[in-house]
Amino acid sequence: MTGTATFAGARLRLTRNGSILTATLHGGDGPNLLTIDSLAEIERFARDLHGDAETRVVILRGEGPHFCGGFHLEERLTELKSDASLMNRSRQADLGRRMMTALAEIPAVTIAAVQGVAAGGGACLATACDFRIAAEDARMGYPEVRRGFNLMWGALPLCVRLIGPARAKRLIMLGRLERAETLERWGFVDQVVPLDQLPATVEDMAQQYAGLPPLAAQMVKRSVNAVSGALDAALMHMESDQFLLAADSHDSREGIAAFLEGREPAFSGR
Known part of the structure; x- marks a missing residue:
């Protein structure tokens, strides 16, 4: 059918119900963990929807008991130990932000259906959507600081807009x-x-938005996003540089190693 998304990937499974498209994260080690490849795949999926005139609502969900456990830390550790040039590391560090921007700019209304854990990158994915419906068992947050580096991917201003500065500091800094x-x-x-009501509740919300005149609804989405995020690019342009600095610290290596070894980290400020 012309005018619909044509994306095909390894880590996103797509199903359609009329004008509602459901994208399910699946595969990988652990609870739908993200990798460099999967970030690029999600970005391609989101960009492909710009040419999709049929889809009015996109539901983002995770396969199994959890939404998304975040970025694969063993891959992150390998990345930090690599001898790649600073330029290549900088461009790779910026992939998450590009993926988040692509998700936020999907013309259709987006709804995250969250069950179980949505940690780090998983919480980022949810905040890039227009709405979030959570099961009672859901737990969400950002453990990045406890791994020794800053919150990336342009996710910080999204969090601040949702819950305000004090709670954002609490959620992000304590991890x-x-x-x-x-x-x-x-x-x-x-x-x-309740968990058993999550699919039906998300579907009901999706049907409500799918029933709106799509042009007017998408105009409102773009305008609200433009107003609320007008300064994001100006203020957050340095986050990749901050990450490269923090990732080169002793505390970052200690934070990741402690998590993988199941112990409390001992941070030194080095």
Whole structure:
């Protein structure tokens, strides 16, 4: 059918119900962990939707008991140990931001259906969507600081807009996975439902938005995003450079090693 997404990839499974397209994260080691390849795949998927006139709503979900456990830390550790040039490392570090921008700029309304863990990059993916519906068992947060580096991918301003500066500092700096009911109270998620009701609740929301005149609805989405994120590019242009600096620190190596070894990290400021 002309005017619909033609994307095909290894880590996203697509299913369609009329004008509603569901993209399911699957595969990889652990709970749908992200890799350099999967970030590029998600970006291609999102960009492909710009030529899709049929899709009015996109649902993003994770296969199995968890939404997404974030970026694969063993791949991150390998990346940090590589002898790639600074230019190549900088461009690779910027891939996540490009992926997030592509998700946020999908013309259709986007809904994240979150169950289980959405950590780090998983929480980032959810905040790039227009809405987030969480199951009661959902836990979301950003453990990056406890791995010794900053929150990347342009996710920080999205978090601040959802929950305000004080709670954003708490969520990002402490690196804890907060419960769904807490995140609903803060405004990080829009609705919390029992796990067995998550698919039906998300489908009901999707049908509501799919029933709107698509041109007007998509105009509103673009305008709201433009107003709320007007300064993001100007303020967050340095985050990749911050990451390269932090990733070269002793604390970053200690944070990742401690997580992989199942122990508490001992940070030194080096």
